[in-house]
Amino acid sequence: MPLAVAVFVSVFLLTALLIAASGVNASERGKQTLARLNDLLAAHGATKEESVDVRKRESLSSIPLLNRILLRLEIAPELRQLFHQANVQWTSDGFLLASLGLWILGAFLFYLKTGTVFFSLAAGLIPAFAPLIYATRKRARRLLKFEEGLPVALDLMVSGLRGGHSFVSVLGLVAREASDPIGPEFRICFDEQNYGLELREALQNLAARVPVQDVRIVITAVMVQKETGGNLAEVLEKCGHVIRERFRLKQEVRVKTAQGRLTGWILSLLPPGLAAMLYLLRPEIISLLWLRPLGVKMIYTGVVMVSIGALLIRKIVNIRV
Numbered sequence: 001m002p003l004a005v006a007v008f009v010s011v012f013l014l015t016a017l018l019i020a021a022s023g024v025n026a027s028e029r030g031k032q033t034l035a036r037l038n039d040l041l042a043a044h045g046a047t048k049e050e051s052v053d054v055r056k057r058e059s060l061s062s063i064p065l066l067n068r069i070l071l072r073l074e075i076a077p078e079l080r081q082l083f084h085q086a087n088v089q090w091t092s093d094g095f096l097l098a099s100l101g102l103w104i105l106g107a108f109l110f111y112l113k114t115g116t117v118f119f120s121l122a123a124g125l126i127p128a129f130a131p132l133i134y135a136t137r138k139r140a141r142r143l144l145k146f147e148e149g150l151p152v153a154l155d156l157m158v159s160g161l162r163g164g165h166s167f168v169s170v171l172g173l174v175a176r177e178a179s180d181p182i183g184p185e186f187r188i189c190f191d192e193q194n195y196g197l198e199l200r201e202a203l204q205n206l207a208a209r210v211p212v213q214d215v216r217i218v219i220t221a222v223m224v225q226k227e228t229g230g231n232l233a234e235v236l237e238k239c240g241h242v243i244r245e246r247f248r249l250k251q252e253v254r255v256k257t258a259q260g261r262l263t264g265w266i267l268s269l270l271p272p273g274l275a276a277m278l279y280l281l282r283p284e285i286i287s288l289l290w291l292r293p294l295g296v297k298m299i300y301t302g303v304v305m306v307s308i309g310a311l312l313i314r315k316i317v318n319i320r321v
Contacts, residue, residue, distance in 0.1 A: 084209065086139035087181065095131055101126035114290040117297070129154055146181045147212050147247065153182050154218065154240035161233040167222070168193055185210055199226075214243045257317040264313035
């Protein structure tokens, strides 16, 4: 246990020193910029009470050290986008601290059973990725639900356009009438356009928040119609038909590849499942894998080979439509 704690503290301190060293130049440039701003304010006779701080201050964590680390690593925007797409009320610092805590807890529990430091640190990554896997799967389900409901939203927009409403009005109509996740996303797009953002940028922001191919198809069709003219209702109706046919084809491909995906899951989970059952029945036999150097090498080799096989099967059955 002391060796595991020493390894963790050493890695943490080394990472902190590297991050601090990389931020020296940025802090120097920030000081020079602040000095130039102060000189300009002094030249115009502005006092401290009259001056306004126009710099954007973003706090990603209540812990100052963790906040500086998140700002320098620039991973907080990607995490926020992931949380928004998954519709979870998480924060970047809470997510990272939870993952770190699960890693330490998992490594400690594995160390109590195996007594091997490096194997325990590697095995502790399994529970550490649990929050990321949960958010990723929830994001995938939400995007799939958006993709399923998009043709219905397009039909609603077509009805509004044929009734004499403008495109911005039908965006608000979809935002009011559609359910989650389509309604909230279109509400953001509608509000951005009402607050002065150009329609093109508002639609591009929608495509960034919802990275679905069908959304990009609709936005491209709308932008082309705005530049060249034509019947927008007819364009959206054809987009809805294409999206329905594309979704039907994707479901058919998913059914055809169900056996391959099931085979991949079975082959990936069979070795750890058998190891867990054997540990419950005869722990003195399976413990030889991590108590002897040859057994540890066999575990590493097995993990690598199973991972490569799972990735190959995923590549084969993942057919893009």
